[in-house]
Amino acid sequence: MTRKSSSVxxxxxxxxxxxxxxxxxxxxxxxxxxxxxxxxxxxQVMLDLNYKPHTTARQLATRRTLTVGxxxxxxxxxxxAPLLSGIEAVVSENxxxxxxxxxxxxxxxxxxxxxxxxxxxxxLSYSDCLNEEQLTDLGRQKFPVVLIHRTxxxxxxxxxxxxxxxxATRKLISHLxxxxxxxxxxxxxxxxxxxxxxxxxxxxxxxxDEHGIPFxxxxxxxxxxxxxxAYAAFKRFLARKHPPFDAIFTGxxxxxxxxxxxxxxxxxRVPEDVSVVGFDDAxxxxxxxxxxxxxxxxxxxxxxxxxxxxxxxxxxxPIEACTLLPTEIVLRRSxxxxxxxxxxxxxxxxx
Amino acid sequence: MTRKSSSVxxxxxxxxxxxxxxxxxxxxxxxxxxxxxxxxxxxQVMLDLNYKPHTTARQLATRRTLTVGxxxxxxxxxxxAPLLSGIEAVVSENxxxxxxxxxxxxxxxxxxxxxxxxxxxxxLSYSDCLNEEQLTDLGRQKFPVVLIHRTxxxxxxxxxxxxxxxxATRKLISHLxxxxxxxxxxxxxxxxxxxxxxxxxxxxxxxxDEHGIPFxxxxxxxxxxxxxxAYAAFKRFLARKHPPFDAIFTGxxxxxxxxxxxxxxxxxRVPEDVSVVGFDDAxxxxxxxxxxxxxxxxxxxxxxxxxxxxxxxxxxxPIEACTLLPTEIVLRRSxxxxxxxxxxxxxxxxx
DNA sequence: GGGATTAGTGTAACCGGTTACATTAAAGCA
DNA sequence: TGCTTTAATGTAACCGGTTACACTAATCCC
Numbered sequence: 029m030t031r032k033s034s035s036v037x038x039x040x041x042x043x044x045x046x047x048x049x050x051x052x053x054x055x056x057x058x059x060x061x062x063x064x065x066x067x068x069x070x071x072q073v074m075l076d077l078n079y080k081p082h083t084t085a086r087q088l089a090t091r092r093t094l095t096v097g098x099x100x101x102x103x104x105x106x107x108x109a110p111l112l113s114g115i116e117a118v119v120s121e122n123x124x125x126x127x128x129x130x131x132x133x134x135x136x137x138x139x140x141x142x143x144x145x146x147x148x149x150x151x152l153s154y155s156d157c158l159n160e161e162q163l164t165d166l167g168r169q170k171f172p173v174v175l176i177h178r179t180x181x182x183x184x185x186x187x188x189x190x191x192x193x194x195x196a197t198r199k200l201i202s203h204l205x206x207x208x209x210x211x212x213x214x215x216x217x218x219x220x221x222x223x224x225x226x227x228x229x230x231x232x233x234x235x236x237d238e239h240g241i242p243f244x245x246x247x248x249x250x251x252x253x254x255x256x257x258a259y260a261a262f263k264r265f266l267a268r269k270h271p272p273f274d275a276i277f278t279g280x281x282x283x284x285x286x287x288x289x290x291x292x293x294x295x296x297r298v299p300e301d302v303s304v305v306g307f308d309d310a311x312x313x314x315x316x317x318x319x320x321x322x323x324x325x326x327x328x329x330x331x332x333x334x335x336x337x338x339x340x341x342x343x344x345x346p347i348e349a350c351t352l353l354p355t356e357i358v359l360r361r362s363x364x365x366x367x368x369x370x371x372x373x374x375x376x377x378x379x
Numbered sequence: 380m381t382r383k384s385s386s387v388x389x390x391x392x393x394x395x396x397x398x399x400x401x402x403x404x405x406x407x408x409x410x411x412x413x414x415x416x417x418x419x420x421x422x423q424v425m426l427d428l429n430y431k432p433h434t435t436a437r438q439l440a441t442r443r444t445l446t447v448g449x450x451x452x453x454x455x456x457x458x459x460a461p462l463l464s465g466i467e468a469v470v471s472e473n474x475x476x477x478x479x480x481x482x483x484x485x486x487x488x489x490x491x492x493x494x495x496x497x498x499x500x501x502x503l504s505y506s507d508c509l510n511e512e513q514l515t516d517l518g519r520q521k522f523p524v525v526l527i528h529r530t531x532x533x534x535x536x537x538x539x540x541x542x543x544x545x546x547a548t549r550k551l552i553s554h555l556x557x558x559x560x561x562x563x564x565x566x567x568x569x570x571x572x573x574x575x576x577x578x579x580x581x582x583x584x585x586x587x588d589e590h591g592i593p594f595x596x597x598x599x600x601x602x603x604x605x606x607x608x609a610y611a612a613f614k615r616f617l618a619r620k621h622p623p624f625d626a627i628f629t630g631x632x633x634x635x636x637x638x639x640x641x642x643x644x645x646x647x648r649v650p651e652d653v654s655v656v657g658f659d660d661a662x663x664x665x666x667x668x669x670x671x672x673x674x675x676x677x678x679x680x681x682x683x684x685x686x687x688x689x690x691x692x693x694x695x696x697p698i699e700a701c702t703l704l705p706t707e708i709v710l711r712r713s714x715x716x717x718x719x720x721x722x723x724x725x726x727x728x729x730x
Numbered sequence: 731g732g733g734a735t736t737a738g739t740g741t742a743a744c745c746g747g748t749t750a751c752a753t754t755a756a757a758g759c760a
Numbered sequence: 761t762g763c764t765t766t767a768a769t770g771t772a773a774c775c776g777g778t779t780a781c782a783c784t785a786a787t788c789c790c
Contacts, residue, residue: 035496035520037775037776037777038777039776039777047739048739048740049777049778050740050742050779051738051739051740053777053778054738054739054778054779059778060737061737061738062738063738063739066738078516080491080496081497081776081777082439082497082776082777083497083777084438084439084497084498084775084776085439085745085775085776085777085778086776086777087435087745087777088433088435088436088439088744088746088747088775088778089744089776089778089779090745095478102464102467103460103463103464103467106460106662108460109454109457109459112454112463113453113454116454116479116481120480120481123493125478125479125480125493125494127446127477127478128467128476128478129476130471142474142476143476144431146431146432146433146434146435146436147435147476311663312663312666315666315667315668316666317666388745388746389746389747390746390747398769399770399771400746400748400770400771401749401769401770402768402769402770404747404749405748405749405769410749411749411768412766412768413767413768414768414769417768417769433745433746434747435745435747436745436746436747436748436775438775439745439746439747439748439775439777440746440775441748441749497776
């Protein structure tokens with residue numbers, strides 16, 4: 029294998045500065061007094077030799093990695109950019125590094141999780157990338173973990189950060205019913221076992237109940253929170269014998285793009301023939317034609333909050349066990365509202 | 380500090396299995412024969428004790444981290460999602476981890492680079508996050524580095540991956556001149572020292588030259604490749620005494636969003652009054668109103684190519700020193716073209 | 731002035747793995 | 761049968777830091 033050019037170690041520095049390695053270490057870490065004179069000598073030698081402390085060795089000795097891990101299943105959708113950005117901001121503020129692993133127990137369960145107590149000080153886990161067994165295992169080791177977009181199994185005391193899904197969805201669906209008179213509303217599920225999808229569906233059902241509209245299982249499709257799958261699922265729906273519909277809740281904004289396309293191909297107009305609404309308020313949602321009515325989720329803030337929580341955990345500060353960030357519905361034209369939003373996306377009608 | 384619950388080590392496993400640590404290590408790494416019987420015993424003990432090899436210790440002993448680093452200055456724009464996604468795909472395919480650091484020598488130069496030979500096996504560096512001195516330093520240690528969206532200083536033999544900026548820009552500007560009769564074209568620069576910006580400006584100048592249009596320095600603005608800065612810069616331009624203009628090359632797509640907004644506020648129509656063109660073909664560009672004419676840069680592929688190159692370097696395979704990925708102009712409506720693109724963004728008129 | 735404290739330093743064990751080298755027993759071969 | 765090869769294993773040094781403990785000399789305090 030690659031033989032690294034033998035690098036200069038703390039012992040080299042010690043020898044050249046005519047002191048012990050302990051003294052050099054103390055100088056570097058400033059955790060014990062070192063005389064002025066010796067300090068200067070060490071400083072000079074370090075420069076001369078271009079010495080860089082060996083991160084890995086230090087990690088082994090101190091059992092602290094100054095790194096946090098993030099597990100996500102992939103980065104294929106726009107959703108992850110603001111999430112990552114929020115996490116990254118807090119991580120670098122704390123002078124930590126971020127180790128990113130794409131891992132999903134459903135597809136990688138034969139492979140051990142590449143992130144854990146042995147290479148990070150704490151872990152952020154998105155959605156259902158880890159299963160309960162893995163979480164239990166980490167919990168048993170008292171390893172700091174914060175869950176993102178999923179709640180923790182109650183017997184594990186793992187803090188989590190997610191967004192308010194149910195009430196916002198209920199409000200959005202109610203809006204379709206009350207304001208726009210829609211009654212046959214398609215619901216597109218996300219990936220199964222995705223909690224967001226579950227709660228959004230509850231909100232959808234609640235809204236129907238509230239207005240006395242019976243739930244119809246053949247209005248439930250699977251959009252997978254992704255434009256391509258949503259397009260395909262909706263095409264299949266249109267092709268087969270299906271009940272009439274006058275609105276679609278696409279589950280998330282990315283799926284709405286696929287639905288827009290399928291509707292266009294079918295010659296159906298949005299919002300005249302069909303109201304379309306999404307969830308997330310992704311960066312491009314206000315640019316769609318028509319602009320997409322959706323629920324604004326503070327994804328960047330989800331990331332930063334989760335990361336902040338993780339540092340609280342790592343530093344053993346008291347923490348908030350569960351954080352449910354508020355969402356708000358954003359009315360644009362795709363539901364049938366006629367608001368003109370000048371200068372989108374800078375201004376939105378929010379309520 | 381946090382005292383980790385003492386974890387089970389290879390010596391514990393060895394003791395319980397009544398073998399030496401070497402044998403356990405061999406069994407784990409499958410790099411020397413171990414008898415069937417002993418193998419089973421070790422396997423069982425590992426399960427019983429829930430033993431997990433200590434990544435850091437292994438890294439120290441083998442001097443291989445199975446991790447690659449990525450240095451970017453931030454993740455604030457949409458540009459990074461496809462880049463990261465491309466990198467990530469190749470990294471996880473190679474069963475490596477990805478360590479992400481946001482670092483910029485201009486703002487962090489007092490702080491040492493958190494990524495290097497001591498915690499990664501190779502490094503991807505975006506644009507001008509690292510300065511020449513830092514690159515030289517890494518080069519001297521023969522540390523594998525691949526540059527993204529910048530060329531390497533010639534005396535350092537560092538491979539790089541970037542996109543074809545100049546010819547595409549020249550073609551795009553020529554299109555504005557020849558097809559749409561534009562002659563007073565604003566050019567928005569990106570961040571100074573950004574190579575992409577430099578080459579795009581060269582392409583812009585070449586196109587002017589080619590058509591005998593004199594270069595006007597007061598048509599050069601600074602958009603910073605970002606919507607907010609571009610909006611502000613363009614507002615300032617409009618507010619002061621300025622030469623007439625009939626087109627804008629915004630430097631990149633994100634900046635185009637800010638320009639769109641400022642134009643709308645000024646009551647100028649796109650493309651009737653002003654042609655607007657960008658660069659990148661970001662995910663939302665085809666959704667803008669009007670859809671943005673731009674240059675398609677294979678950003679995902681830039682990421683995957685750079686990562687693949689880095690692995691070639693790490694594994695000491697022969698490599699391509701410089702990779703210039705092709706770009707193509709994408710005509711939509713913002714320049715004045717009248718193509719109807721059915722089902723944007725799935726189909727584009729590309730040429 | 732004598733005991734207690736503190737500044738400044740060194741020695742060596744330790745973190746948890748890998749691996750060069752040595753050793754023994756079994757298998758292969760003439 | 762005797763010699764060489766190979767399978768299987770153990771011992772201990774090593775990777776490059778940190779830090780507990782020991783020690784000396786100087787300073788403080790009553």
